[in-house]
Amino acid sequence: MHELAVTEEIINTVIEVSKGRKVKTIEIVIGDLSSFIDESIRFYFELLTKSTSLEGASLLFKRVPVKLRCYNCQKEFNPDETFLCPYCNSLGGDIIEGKEFYIESIEVEDEDRDSEKYLRC
């Protein structure tokens, strides 16, 4: 449910950055510890961008698995549900990846190519 407000936020940022150019792709990074669901964002995005300059832009989600730095041996690992370090078998670690939630980049249609197209018309 909370993806609605979050998707509006994404759209506002993309509109601001793209400055009217046609947006082809939006890359979004989501850590597995953040509580956001790709499909939900996609659903709201399609709904909210219908008949706008962002209609048809594709969303590319990069999922970041949880990574811990072992409290004991300091090695980094992706935990399973036991949270045991595969190197030293001790429990847990500091979270170094998995909380991400940001727009990494957008791809917009090339201005040059756009103007060429315009000239050809």
Add this chain to the structure above:
Amino acid sequence: MKIEIVKNILDANDQVAVLNREFFDSLKVFTINIMSSPGAGKTSLILETVSRLESPSAVIEGDVASSIDSEKMAEFGIPVVQINTGGNCHLDAPMIREAIKKLSLNGVRYLFIENVGNLICPASFDLGEHIRIAIASVPEGDDKPYKYPGLFSKVEAVILNKIDLMPYVNFDLERFKKGIIAINRNTKIFLLSCKTKEGIEVWVDWLKSENPYR
């Protein structure tokens, strides 16, 4: 053409949260965001805690609907404002910003924010609080930290409520604690029962010690 952005999607919320925190600091109001699943005991814990604090408290109640919890607070003479999120699964910083306009915080030293009962969404939204508390309760089972690591990794304290029910259900306390320590070793863990009052003093003493404005 690719344009690098790297912009935190929750920026707008987080900016309002910063303003909220500045506001609380300016009034010396220590603010506590309480999160749990529905029925874990948020309201009971707030009532038990407030009755043991020497300094005045206030409460912001977040619910999808109804004013049951805020009426309970008002019965005990606690200043309270109700936020109905109308279906939304969590509170966010702008909702708190609106709510504090309706609450007189002069002289208040503890503000409890009772988040919407949910172990997933509230964890992502900074409200401008000073500390975050997660409540789990014995009947929910010992696996909660493993299933909802996002929330348990972000709190300063975890309260295990309803420990009086421990003899009647299969609850592996060691497993529960390990699930928290694995991802958040600095968090405090308090075991208590709002029904028998066991363990509440220890929690309240800790909360007082955390409040720089008490």
